[in-house]
Every structure is written in structure tokens, then in C-alpha cells.
């Protein structure tokens with residue numbers, strides 16, 4: 001072994017201490033051994049060529065250079081995927097989370113193609129008829145056309161019904177006329193739209209035969225395929241620097257009476273016939289929002305993966321980093337030995353597991369609902385919408401907070417862009433806003449919960465994720481505290497039921513005292529968000545526990561033990577975080593809380609020897625981590641030094657600005 005790939009001794013020791021089979025845990029997280037092997041094969045094909053390495057790290061480039069470099073790498077990666085990876089996986093895996101994950105080796109920031117695969121293609125699959133799909137899908141998958149998803153406008157993102165772009169049908173020419181009547185109607189934010197896309201999905205208010213039928217989706221060509229010039233009637237550009245996503249050319253777009261053929265309306269759920277007659281095929285009013293539901297479902301896994309990256313970096317760094325003295329003259333401890341550091345980091349490992357397992361469960365729920373909808377049954381859609389909304393909100397919000405916690409855990413070096421933690425934060429914090437803002441989505445879930453509560457009150461059996469509401473009406477008084485996993489979960493469900501119940505009471509009291517329903521709802525929204533959060537916590541705790549029990553049935557004893565310790569840590573952590581709620585809605589005593597605290601601290605001690613093994617089990621290759629602090633070999637200080645050599649500011653010993661400005665300043669008299 002050369003000194004270059006020699007593993008840091010502290011990290012090597014940690015690996016010797018690890019007492020469970022790391023691969024077994026990787027298989028569980030990936031969804032089975034087959035999936036792990038497939039992922040590894042894809043990573044080998046895509047990454048072993050070393051195409052991801054930038055001579056100059058992208059953070060040193062100008063905005064133009066950075067964009068061009070991102071396009072260059074997107075094309076390299078797309079060619080690898082088209083020519084080599086899909087040979088192995090089949091076309092149906094285009095856009096799969098594995099390819100998304102592997103793509104991270106090519107970009108610290110974002111690929112300008114992300115929205116093409118993330119939303120443009122899914123909108124064709126989900127919103128077009130079979131005939132339309134046959135026209136558009138092969139071209140999109142083959143990158144003959146490159147798309148974006150232009151829904152949000154300068155004036156409206158959340159309130160989709162308030163969008164102002166119009167699509168007015170002209171039966172004379174059998175075309176839609178797209179128009180942006182105001183400044184606020186300009187499309188704003190769409191990823192890949194500013195410089196890259198030549199097509200996009202546009203969401204616009206549909207007018208036909210003089211009547212508005214609400215928002216619908218259209219496929220719109222915006223640039224010439226040969227020259228890439230914006231087509232006449234299209235005004236398009238990049239919106240400017242932002243906190244992250246700086247290589248994703250988020251764009252603006254306006255139309256001046258721009259015409260598209262009738263068949264460019266995505267017609268799966270509604271059609272406009274040649275004569276302008278509007279036909280609604282959908283069995284549910286909100287099926288045009290389907291692409292958003294799909295993306296929200298995938299964002300739970302995205303939150304888990306990015307948190308796994310951050311905690312891999314922070315745990316490895318904490319094993320390498322030594323700081324302070326416990327006793328005078330004693331060897332400086334690894335910072336991972338501080339219980340406060342363990343408190344910051346182990347919850348991140350557990351949360352990444354909780355979200356990963358919840359993401360797989362949610363994906364299965366999503367595909368089951370899709371299958372029902374194919375048969376014409378839309379009854380399960382409201383529950384899926386409520387679930388995907390709150391899980392998207394909480395997973396992105398928790399992942400944001402914990403990635404920042406990982407950065408804090410790395411002290412000053414965590415602030416370096418080369419640690420990759422700032423990039424991870426800037427990416428994940430955006431996911432809390434886009435695809436539906438945190439508060440707005442929790443309020444959607446709250447609508448569902450209040451309805452479910454009313455059903456349970458009237459004695460009806462409610463759907464599985466809110467079945468605890470039926471129990472709420474059959475038990476009297478506070479839930480008996482019980483420190484078993486099932487007991488803690490039951491108490492969290494009681495907290496949710498209690499909070500929903502308070503919301504309903506609050507709304508009813510307000511209505512009784514003269515408010516109309518809208519105002520009573522509005523005045524209760526702070527509580528409603530809180531209740532939806534509590535419901536979602538109970539769903540995550542329940543799912544995480546159930547899945548661990550199910551998935552470790554045949555695991556080796558050590559794997560069972562360590563995964564159990566993690567899920568117990570998660571349950572205990574949240575019980576301690578919510579002692580106020582637990583005191584209010586269960587019989588928990590001060591003594592029980594003391595016991596919980598002790599149990600938590602003991603779990604930190606038990607997990608400590610396996611901490612590095614647990615992050616190794618995420619199996620994230622160095623090329624994907626892209627971190628000076630988090631590499632497998634732990635050569636933290638060497639990597640920070642190597643990175644300094646790439647800094648263009650260090651190319652010359654004296655900067656030209658010295659002669660231009662500094663020296664004259666130093667020479668000038670007061």
C-alpha cells in the first residue's frame with residue numbers, strides 16, 4: 001500500500017472494532033443483495049473511467065465556465081448511461097435513484113439535465129395519452145429533445161390555481177395560443193430552462209369556447225433544435241445566482257401569443273377536441289398534479305441519501321479528528337468519543353435509515369395506488385397525497401437540519417466547500433421549499449386528518465395510516481406510558497390524535513362564536529401544522545420500527561442488535577424531544593423521563609464502536625461523496641492541503657492587486 005492510499009490509523013482501528021457484517025446492512029438499505037450488486041455494477045461502469053474529476057474544482061469557476069463545465073459533464077454522463085449503463089439495467093431504469101446517485105460523482109452542484117429526467121419525462125409518462133407518449137417519450141429518453149418543467153411563475157408558486165399563463169384554444173387553426181399577460185405570469189424557477197432546454201412542460205390556464213377550465217399541462221418547444229435560438233414569441237433566460245443550484249440554469253419564460261398544435265396538450269386526464277369541446281376524462285379533480293406527487297415520493301429517498309452522505313463525512317472526520325484534553329497530559333481524544341458529538345451524529349445515521357425505509361414503503365404505496373388508478377379506482381389517492389405531502393415536508397426539513405448539524409460537527413473545516421457539506425446543505429434546503437413548501441404541504445395533510453377525525457368520530461373505520469383515530473374514540477383518558485417500541489409508537493399516535501382533536505375543537509369553537517369556516521380554519525393553522533407534524537412523526541416511527549422488524553428477521557445476531565439499537569435510539573430521541581407532548585397526552589412520569597434519558601445515553605455508548613461501520617454500510621464511493629473530510633481512507637489533512645494547491649489564488653506568489661491597490665495605499669500619506 002502506498003502512502004497515498006494508506007488508511008488513517010484511527011479509522012483503520014474503528015473498522016477493526018466494528019462487530020457486525022457491514023454488507024448485510026448495505027443490502028437491507030438497498031432493498032436486497034441483488035439491488036446492491038446491480039448498483040455496484042452501475043457505479044463501476046459509470047465511474048471507473050474517472051470522468052468526474054475536475055482539474056479546477058467547480059467552485060473556482062466563473063458562472064459561465066461553471067455552466068459550460070456542467071453541460072460538458074452532463075453529456076459525458078448521459079453518454080455513459082445511454083451506451084453502457086442501460087445495456088445492463090434496461091431502459092426502464094432511466095431516471096432511477098441509482099443513476100441519480102451515481103450522477104452525483106459528476107457534479108458537486110446540480111446537473112442542468114436534472115429536471116429533464118426528474119419532471120419533464122415523468123410528466124410525459126404520467127400526463128400524456130399512449131399516442132402522445134409514443135411521439136414524445138422516445139425522443140426525450142434519447143435526449144433528442146431536452147425538457148424542463150415550467151409551472152411556477154414570478155407571482156405564484158404555491159397557489160397553482162392562481163397561475164396566470166393562458167392557453168387559449170383556436171379551433172380555426174387547431175392550435176393553442178400561449179400568452180403571458182402580466183410580469184407576474186412569467187414562468188420563473190424551472191431548472192434547466194434558462195440555457196439548456198429546447199422543450200418544456202408548461203402549466204397554463206386552459207380557455208376553450210370562452211370558458212376557463214383551470215390549469216392544464218402542455219408540451220412546448222421553446223428553442224430551435226439546430227440553432228438553439230428561442231423561437232419567435234418566446235422570451236427565455238436564466239434567473240441569476242442563488243444559494244445553491246447554480247449549475248442548474250433555473251430560468252424564466254414568457255410567451256407572446258405563441259402557438260402550439262392542439263395535440264401538444266397533455267391529454268391523459270382531459271381533452272380538447274378539434275372543435276374546442278372540453279372533455280374531462282379524469283375521475284379525480286387533481287390528477288394534473290400527479291407529477292408533483294411522484295416527485296414528492298422520490299424526495300423522501302433523496303433526503304435520506306443526502307443525509308447519509310453528510311453523516312458519512314462527519315463520522316469519518318470525527319474518527320480522524322482529535323481535539324482537547326480530558327485529563328492533563330492525556331492523549332487528545334477522537335472527537336467521536338465525546339457523547340455530545342455522538343448525540344449530534346448518531347441521530348443522523350438513524351434518521352437516514354428511517355427515511356430510507358420509509359421511502360421504500362412510500363414508493364410501494366405509490367405504485368399500489370397507481371395500479372388502483374389504472375383500474376379506475378381513485379379512492380386511495382387522498383391518503384397518498386396526505387402521506388406524500390407530510391413525508392416530503394418532514395424528511396426534507398429534518399434532513400436540512402441534520403446536514404447542518406453534521407457541518408457543525410466538523411468545526412471550521414466543515415465550512416470549507418471542499419468538505420461538500422455546504423453544497424449538500426444548499427441542495428437539501430431547497431427541497432424543503434420546492435415541490436411544495438413545508439407549511440403548505442403539512443396543511444394539505446391536516447385537511448385529510450381533520451376529515452379522517454370526523455369519520456372516526458362518526459364511527460366509521462378509517463384508512464390504515466390514521467387507524468389510531470378509531471382507537472382514540474374507544475379509549476378513555478391519557479395513553480398509558482410504556483417504554484417498549486410499540487408503546488412509544490402508540491403514545492406518539494395518541495399525541496397526534498390529541499392534537500388533531502384540539503384542532504377540530506378549536507375550529508368548532510371559532511365557528512360557534514361566529515367565524516365562518518375559512519376564518520376558523522385560518523386561525524387554527526398554527527395548530528394544524530403542529531398536528532400534521534405529529535401525525536407524520538408517528539408514521540415515520542411506526543414504519544421504521546415495522547420495517548426493521550421485518551427486514552432483520554433473517555439477519556445475523558450482530559446486525560439485528562445494531563439495527564435495533566439505532567431504531568431504539570431514534571424512538572428514544574424523539575420521546576425526549578417531545579416530553580412536553582408526552583406529559584400532556586400520556587401517563588409518562590418524571591421518573592420515566594429520567595429512565596429514557598439514561599437509556600438514550602447508554603445507546604450512544606453501545607453504538608459508538610460501530611459508528612464508522614454504520615456509515616461505511618451506506619457504501620457511498622469517494623467519487624460520490626466528493627469530500628476532503630469524508631473519504632474512505634481518512635486522509636483529511638493531506639486532502640485539505642492538496643486542495644489548496646488547486647486554488648488559482650495561489651498560482652502567483654504576489655497578487656497583481658498588490659501593485660495596483662495595496663502598495664499605493666501603503667505609500668499614501670495621511
Ligand SMILES: CC(C)(COP(=O)(O)OP(=O)(O)OC[C@H]1O[C@@H](n2cnc3c(N)ncnc32)[C@H](O)[C@@H]1OP(=O)(O)O)[C@@H](O)C(=O)NCCC(=O)NCCSC(=O)CCCC(=O)O
Nearest residue numbers: 118151157158159160161286289292293385434435436447
Ligand atoms: C397547495 C396546493 C395543494 C393547493 O392546490 P389547490 O389547487 O389550491 O387546491 P384546492 O383547490 O384548495 O384543493 C385542495 C384539494 O385538492 C386535493 N389535492 C391537492 N393536491 C393534490 C394532489 N397532488 N393529489 C391529489 N389531491 C390533491 C386536496 O387533498 C384537497 O382535497 P379536498 O378538497 O380536501 O378533498 C397546490 O397548489 C400545490 O400542490 N402547491 C405546491 C406547488 C408545487 O409543489 N410546485 C412544484 C413546482 S415544480 C418544482 O418545484 C420542481 C423542483 C425541482 C426538482 O424537483 O428538482
Ligand SMILES: Cc1cc2nc3c(=O)[nH]c(=O)nc-3n(C[C@H](O)[C@H](O)[C@H](O)COP(=O)(O)OP(=O)(O)OC[C@H]3O[C@@H](n4cnc5c(N)ncnc54)[C@H](O)[C@@H]3O)c2cc1C
Nearest residue numbers: 149150151152156157158189190191430433434435436439
Ligand atoms: C431551487 C429551486 C428549484 C425550483 N425548480 C422549479 C422547477 O423546476 N419548476 C417549477 O415550476 N418550479 C420550481 N421551483 C419553484 C418552487 O416549486 C416554489 O418556489 C415552491 O413551490 C414555493 O412556492 P413560492 O415560491 O410561491 O412560495 P410562496 O407560496 O410565496 O411561499 C412564501 C411563504 O408563504 C407561505 N405560504 C404560502 N401560501 C400559504 C398558505 N396557503 N398557507 C400558509 N402559508 C403559506 C409559505 O409557507 C412560505 O413560508 C423551484 C424552486 C427552487 C427554490
